[in-house]
Amino acid sequence: MQVDYLIIGQGIAGTMLSWALHRAGKSFLVLDEAAPITSSRVAAGIINPVTGRRFVRSWMIEELLPFARTTYSEMETFLQVQVVRHLDMIRFFPNSESRDLFVTRITEDDTYLHTYPDQNHFNNFFNYHYGCGQVRPAFCVDLQLLMQAWRAAMPQHFRDHRFNPEALTVQPDGVRYEDIDAQKIIFCEGHQGEANKWFRALPFSAxxxxxxxxxxxxxxxxxxxxxxxxxxxxxxxxxxxxxxxxxxxxxxxxxxxxxxxxxxxxxxxxxxxxxxxxxxxxxxRPATVERRPFVGLHPQHPAVGIFNGLGTKGTSLAPYFAHQFAAHLVHGTPITPEADVKRFERVLTKF
Ligand SMILES: Cc1cc2nc3c(=O)[nH]c(=O)nc-3n(C[C@H](O)[C@H](O)[C@H](O)COP(=O)(O)OP(=O)(O)OC[C@H]3O[C@@H](n4cnc5c(N)ncnc54)[C@H](O)[C@@H]3O)c2cc1C
Incomplete structure (x- = not known):
């Protein structure tokens, strides 16, 4: 069998990358070991533009959020399923300092933070003593349903199979694995990427x-x-x-x-x-020390790539960086430097 891209792992990373490559007119085959419990299957699928106790904007959220919204919506249309729920996030303040900080943040930048008009609205449901604020927009994506639907729509492009690295032959211009010839192999293995023989030098922090x-x-x-x-x-x-x-x-x-x-x-x-x-x-979770993803091709083995390190934010990061990686593979366009695996060239070429 001959394909352009062999993808290892179908979490949200492998799903989004195969989608982006398909949209770019490339052929692909995904091998996934069909584990019942994975990060993408347990995740709530929340996209939340403001995180932490200090109500700080998530990294690159201005680019990631609209891109994610468009991509999930295109997939919903293509797959005829509904996976995205358009919601808001109600933050109950744990103390008066937190409430004051939220109000201060609104005066600095009110793009995502809003006062909640009826402070008693949730009294029938929750105990809360310091009021609440609203973060908007926020989304919940049913990742499990999305992954199933994508696979069901393209059954000939997926195989239940645990990848064995010993059976892979890597050449500069392609790879061979069992009956499969591909231009490139891209690893989307989630936290198991820590043991990947080409990329184990990367600073994962599961x-x-x-x-x-x-x-x-x-x-x-x-x-x-x-x-x-x-x-x-x-x-x-x-x-x-x-x-x-x-x-x-x-x-x-x-x-x-x-x-x-x-x-x-x-x-x-x-x-x-x-x-x-x-x-x-x-x-x-496939988290990383610097809390930034790993996207790109191996500096010494151009037929081997990685799309991993999505950490706590796979739902918002995967659509944008899958698209960027696919464009890089097909057209040679650059990858955001903070995500490009090239930043680890020195450690990757040492091992
Ligand atoms: C409790 C919890 C809550 C979370 N909530 C959110 C949230 O609300 N919002 C958010 O954005 N993120 C959330 N996350 C993080 C999110 O789940 C991850 O960012 C994302 O799922 C990572 O996706 P992935 O595809 O990289 O990895 P995975 O989902 O782990 O997928 C990797 C796939 O590769 C397969 N695989 C690995 N090795 C092989 C091999 N050798 N051969 C074949 N197949 C292989 C695995 O079986 C798996 O199917 C949460 C995570 C957890 C644990």
């Missing part, structure tokens, strides 16, 4: 996250709520996602009883409505 899936009848589903934890509506009515943790040290990828107990306790203090936990999942 990060574990856990989430509870709860049923809560009567809770409004037009908002993402945040007060230390995030609570986001899922596509199925009455179901919500609650998370998460950011652990750099962890024994394994399994869900822990500590997270479940702590989160249930928090929900009992925060939520005024009864809820039932229906699932508990954990996965490892």
């Amino acid at each position: 990060n574990k996250g856990e989430a509870l899936f709860i049923e809560c009848a009567g809770l409004e589903d037009k908002h993402i709520f945040k007060q230390s934890h995030l609570l986001a509506p899922l596509a199925q009515k009455g179901l919500f996602w609650v998370g998460s943790t950011y652990q750099n040290r962890f024994a394994d990828a399994a869900p822990t009883p500590e997270f479940r107990q702590r989160t249930e306790q928090h929900l009992r203090d925060w939520l005024k409505l009864p809820f039932t936990v229906v699932d508990h999942k954990a996965a490892i």
Whole structure:
């Protein structure tokens, strides 16, 4: 079999890159080991323009957000599914300092931060003592549904298969893997990229996250709520996602009883409505030391590339950088220097 691009891994990175290459008129084959639990399958799929306790704009959000909106919308039309929910994020302030900071930030820049007109609106649902603010726009993308739909639309371009690096032959102008000849191989392996023999010198910093899936009848589903934890509506009515943790040290990828107990306790203090936990999942995010993605071709092996390091923000980063990488592959246009894997040329050529 002959294809332009062989892609290893179908998380949101492999999905978006194959989509972008397809749109550019290139052929591709994706090999994915079909693991039931992966970062993209556990994620809430939230795109939130303002993050952290200090309400700081996310990196490159002015470019990423409109690009993501357009790309997901094009995929929805092509695949005839609805994956994006247009929401806002209600931030409950933990103390008066946080509330004051939010107000100050609005006076500095009110693009995404807004006062919430009815401060008592959420009184029937939550305990909160310092008011709330609104971050807008914000989105939830059903990544699992999107990945399934893309694969179902192009079944001949996907194989359930665990890639074995020992079976790959790399030449400057192409690769051969089992029955497949490709111009290039692009690794989109998520946190498993840390062990990739061509890219293991990159500064990955894998990060574990856990989430509870709860049923809560009567809770409004037009908002993402945040007060230390995030609570986001899922596509199925009455179901919500609650998370998460950011652990750099962890024994394994399994869900822990500590997270479940702590989160249930928090929900009992925060939520005024009864809820039932229906699932508990954990996965490892492909985070990086500098919190910037790894995009581009290996400096010594031009037939080998990587699209990884999406960290905590795969939903917003993947559409933009997949498009940029595809344009680089097809037309030779540049990759944003902070994301271009070329910045690690020295370490990548040493190993
Ligand atoms: C609890 C939690 C909550 C999160 N919430 C959000 C959120 O709200 N918003 C957001 O933007 N991001 C969120 N993230 C982060 C987001 O999930 C990641 O940024 C993104 O999913 C990374 O996608 P990926 O495709 O790079 O990796 P993955 O999703 O890990 O996909 C990699 C794929 O490659 C496959 N693979 C690996 N090695 C091989 C091999 N040798 N052969 C074949 N297949 C292979 C894997 O099985 C997998 O299918 C969250 C993450 C977690 C854990």
